Amino acid sequence: MTESVAPGPAGSYPPIEGPPSRSWYRLTEEIRACRRCPLGSRRQHAVTYRGGGRPWLVFVGEAPGSREDREGRPFVGRGGRLLDRAIEIVGLREGEYGILNVLKCRPPKNRFDARAALTCRPYLDRQLRILSPTSLVTLGRHALRAMDPSAPPITQAAGVPRTRPAGPPVFPLLHPAASLRSRVMASRWHSDVRRLEEWIAERRPQST
Numbered sequence: 451m452t453e454s455v456a457p458g459p460a461g462s463y464p465p466i467e468g469p470p471s472r473s474w475y476r477l478t479e480e481i482r483a484c485r486r487c488p489l490g491s492r493r494q495h496a497v498t499y500r501g502g503g504r505p506w507l508v509f510v511g512e513a514p515g516s517r518e519d520r521e522g523r524p525f526v527g528r529g530g531r532l533l534d535r536a537i538e539i540v541g542l543r544e545g546e547y548g549i550l551n552v553l554k555c556r557p558p559k560n561r562f563d564a565r566a567a568l569t570c571r572p573y574l575d576r577q578l579r580i581l582s583p584t585s586l587v588t589l590g591r592h593a594l595r596a597m598d599p600s601a602p603p604i605t606q607a608a609g610v611p612r613t614r615p616a617g618p619p620v621f622p623l624l625h626p627a628a629s630l631r632s633r634v635m636a637s638r639w640h641s642d643v644r645r646l647e648e649w650i651a652e653r654r655p656q657s658t
């Protein structure tokens with residue numbers, strides 16, 4: 451079930467992906483119309499979600515980049531290609547997972563804006579309530595901090611699953627774009643993805 455919503459300043463939004471429910475459509479439209487923080491006046495598109503309607507696993511990224519801002523979909527640039535490759539490696543099938551960001555609008559110079567993230571946070575919480583995944587994978591330090599404020603720095607935390615007092619467990623990964631920075635980071639990314647593959651095999655619901 452897809453539905454077009456009002457065009458953004460750069461043109462039409464892509465069809466809404468996710469659960470075919472009124473509450474999800476209303477929430478997506480609300481985000482697409484949002485101007486609650488200064489990022490709303492600079493963006494081309496608010497970026498909400500791509501993925502299945504009943505995902506048991508959700509990837510939580512940090513913020514849209516330039517390509518995501520242009521297209522209105524999360525993780526469609528270089529980092530997105532790396533993430534899609536990792537998704538293939540770990541054997542997730544379409545419909546099993548979803549992808550979203552903490553911040554829905556692109557911050558200037560792609561620098562994560564913690565103040566805007568506070569204003570934006572209720573959207574993330576509402577999205578996760580509707581999606582109800584049983585597992586989360588965070589991508590990058592800001593995403594990890596948002597989902598698990600007590601986690602150690604990302605270089606220590608990445609690749610090691612974490613339980614939380616409330617909500618589904620989290621598997622922290624580096625941000626995929628970080629793996630482009632050096633061979634060491636690329637190697638770390640790949641070894642963490644292999645660990646994620648094992649975690650997914652343990653946690654995958656029987657019915658999928």
Ligand code: SF4
Nearest residue numbers: 484487490554555570
């Ligand atoms: S970043 Fe979030 S709070 Fe700010 S304008 Fe975009 S959707 Fe609204």
